[in-house]
Amino acid sequence: MSRTTRLSSSLLRAAAVTGVAALTLTACGSGSGSDSSSSGSGEVKVGLITKTDTNPFFVKMKEGAEKAAKENGAQLSTAAGKFDGDNAGQVTAIENMVAAGVKGILITPSDSKAIVPAIEKARAKGVLVIALDTPTEPESAVDALFATDNLKAGELIGEYAKAAMKGRTAKIAALDLAPGVSVGVQRHDGFLKGFGATEKDVACAQDTGGDQAKGQTAMENCLQKEPDINVVYTINEPAALGAYTALKAKGREKDVLIVSVDGGCTGTQAVKDGKIAATSQQYPLKMAAEGVKAVVSFAKDGKKASGYTDTGVTLISDKAQDGVDSKDTGYGLENCWG
C-alpha cells in the first residue's frame, strides 16, 4: 500500500517536472514566435476579443473576422469574456495573444476604462490595437475605433418616432441598457435629440441590460406607473420584444410606437412582423472584417490604422415616414448584421 503511494507520488512528481519543462519550452517558443511567424509561415496572426461568445452580435462579429482572415491569408485567434463585464477575462486574453505573437488585436471592451492598462502594455510591444463597436475611455487608448455612431443610431429612430407621431402628444418610456454604459447613454441621448424631447419628457425610464425578460418586466411596471405611454424607446430589439409582449398583454400593441437599435436578424424580422415600428441597423460583421484588413495591411507595410471609422447605420422600417430616410425590411433582412 505504502509502496504504491510512494510510487504514484514519484510518478506524479516526474509528470509535474515534465509538464513544467514542456510549459517553459512552449513559453520560450511563443516568445520568439513573433519573429519566426513573420518570416516563417507568412501568416499574419490576428486576435479578436469579444465581450462574450454567446451574444449573437459577437457571433456575427466572429464570422466576419473569420471570413476576412481567410480572404487575406491571416490566422485568426479568438477569445471572449465569460460574461458581459468580464474585464479580467479580457485582460488574460490580451496577455495570451501578445504572448502568442499577434500583429494586431481587435477588441470589444467589456469595461471601457478598466481594459486600458492592458491595451497600453500590448501597444508598447508593437501590437496594433483596434476597438470594435465600443470605444475605450479615453478613446486614444487604442490605435483606431471601428464602430457604429450610436448617437446617430438614436437620432434616426428619434426623428422617425417624431414623424410617426404626427403631432400627437408623446408620453415616452425609455428601456435603457445599464447605468453609465456609453453605448446605452449615447443611444438614449440620440433618441431624445432626434425626437426633440428632453429628459423631462421621459415618463418612465428603466434599465433592462438589453434582456428580453427584463425588458418585459420594465414595460409592465412602466405601464402600471403611466398607463397612457404611447412611445417606447428601447436599447435593442430583445428589450423591444419584451416591451411588445407587455403591451400585447394589455391589448396596447397596436397603438404604442416601439423603436429600437441593433438590426439583428431576429430584430429585423420583428420589424417586418410589425412588432417594432423601426430600428437602426448596425454592421458588426463589417467592423470585424475591416479590423482584420487593417491588421494585415499593418503587417505588410507598417501602416497603422488610426482614428474613428464609422461603420454605418441604416434606419429600417416598413412604414416609411415623410422626411425620414429609411430602407424596408427586405433590405434589412439581406443586410442584418452583415
Place this chain on the structure above:
Amino acid sequence: MTATTTPYSELKAPTAARRLLTAPTTGPLAALLLACAFFSFSTDQFLTGGNFSLIVQQVMVVGTLAIGQTLIILTAGIDLSCGAVMAFGSIVIAKMAAEGSLPPLLAIALGLVVCGGFGLLNGLLVQKIPLPPFIVTLGMLNVAFALTHIYSEEQTVTNLPGPLTALGETFPLGHTDITYGSLVTIALFLLLAYSLSNTGWGRHVYALGNSAEAARLNGIRTSRLTIGIYTVAGLLYGIAALLLISRTGVGDPQAGQTDNLDSITAVVLGGTSLFGGRGSVLGTFIGVLIVGVFRNGLQLMGVASIYQTLITGVLVILAVTVDQLSRKKAR
C-alpha cells in the same frame, strides 16, 4: 425569538397559521408588510389588484426555482445550478416543440425529464461520492450553461406553438387579470409547504438538515432522501423553465444567468437558515415577494434600478444577521 430552535418534536406539530406567527418567518413577513405599506403611501399605482397580479407574475419563475432551492438549503446544501438547468430545460422544450417534430406536451415532458435528470445527477454526486453540494452544483452550472449554448447554437427560439405559452395567458378575477402560471407557482408553494409540515417526508427533511448523522441513526434513509430532494428540485426547475417560456414567449439561451443567486436571495430573505434544518417554503414565498415588491415599488416611485440592487443587498445581510443572532440566543 427563542422558539426558533426547532427541536425535532416541535417540527411535527405546527399549523400553517402558527408557523407563520413564529420566527423565522415573522421578520420577513413584517418586512414585506412594511414595504407594501410604504409603497402604498408613496405611489398611487402600487395598491391595485393589477399591480399585485403583476408582481406575482414577475416573481413566478424565480419563485419556483426558489422552492427547489429551499428544499436543498434545508438539507444544509446549496444549488448554484438551478438557473442554468432551467435555461437548458427551456431551450430543450422550445427547440423540440418549435423546430423538432415533437408534439408540445411531449416536448414539455422531455424538458421536465432533462431537468429532473440534472437534479438526480446532482443528488447522486452529493450523496454517493460524496462531494460538497457547492462544488457539484457549481460544476453542473457550467455543464448546463454550456449545453444550453451549444444546443441552441446561440439562437433565440421563436414561433413557439400555443401550448408552450398557455401558462402565460390570463383569466379575469374581478377587475384583475391573473396568469395561469401564477396559480401554478402558488399551488407548488402550498403543496411543498404542506408536504414539509404535515408528512413524514417533511419531518425527515428537517431532521436531515439538523444532523445527517443523527437522522441516519434514527433510521431515516438519508441517502435516498437526499437524492430524492435534489431530483424533486430538478423537476421544479423544469416547471420553472415552462413558466419562463410562457412568460417571455421565446426560448432564450441567455436566460437565467443570475437566477441561482436570486433564488438563494429569496430563500435567505424568507428566513431559511443556510446552515440547514430551519425555515420554510412559505418563508421563501415571502422572500420572493419582498424582492418583487421592492423592484416594482421603487420603479413606480421612479428610483433608478441600481438602488433596487442596493436595497436587496442590505436586506440579505440583515436577514442572515437575524438568523445568526437568533441562533446564538438559542444556544
